[in-house]
Amino acid sequence: MLLRSVPFYEEMQRMIAEMAADFAVDGTSIYDLGCSTGNTLLNLAPRISQKVKFVGLDNSEEMLKRCRHKLAEQRFTREHELICADLNQGVPVENASVVLMVLTLQFIRPLYRDRVMAQILAGLNDNGCLILVEKVLGEDSLFNRLFIKYYYDFKKRNGYSEMEIAQKREALENVLIPYKLMENRELLLRSGFRYCDVFFKWYNFCGLIAVK
Ligand SMILES: C[S@@+](CC[C@H](N)C(=O)[O-])C[C@H]1O[C@@H](n2cnc3c(N)ncnc32)[C@H](O)[C@@H]1O
Secondary structure: OHHHHOOOHHHHHHHHHHHHHHHOOOOOEEEEEOOOOOHHHHHHHHHOOOOOEEEEEEOOHHHHHHHHHHHHHOOOOOOEEEEEOOOOOOOOOOOEEEEEEEOOHHHOOHHHHHHHHHHHHHHEEEEEEEEEEEEOEOOOHHHHHHHHHHHHHHHHHOOOOHHHHHHHHHHHOOOOOOOEHHHHHHHHHHHOOOEEEEEEEEOOEEEEEEEO
8 A cells, every 4th residue: 555655665664774784783672653554664684684673563463464464474583572552652762773663753742752762862872863754844835735746647557547636635634744854854963862863755645864
């Protein structure tokens, strides 16, 4: 589904694995916060040393069930753990060299986003990185309107009907709360990350990498 609804999803996944491979350190863990059905964990596996533990976290038991099933199907035998937890309540990250949040921070209540970042930073080892992919707002309302239009055109090209697009928009209202790219960048820097850069941008989607 994400292939049809997220632009350049496959290329972003490839880039995430490429960057994660450069930051992952033996004897530490990689966390995928909001791991859903495990796409990112599976995609990372061939590129990362067996001495790095994989931890997937999601607040949906149903997603984790599907994730477990997919990992078993693909004979995912490396050391890993799947945790059911709500990031609004706290982020159980420790001894991490890489933390991933792929289209997940946007679902965290804005009130808690600074705390989530502070807890990720605390659980990351020095020189560890956070890779963040988010849907974002345009920097002003003109671009925002245009970017949303281009995004819906992208979904239509991928076979979604007007009705499906409208239903999804309604379902996500007040649930998916995007920040602007610059607001996400400021959040990372204010939380104490030393460096932050944009590795992906397509209209209202962006990818950021930040280093502790
Ligand atoms: C768009 S999906 C993530 C996709 C996934 N990272 C990938 O690339 O395949 C967002 C995920 O975040 C999870 N999620 C939303 N709010 C959450 C929260 N408060 N705590 C933990 N997980 C949450 C959802 O259950 C969902 O699986």
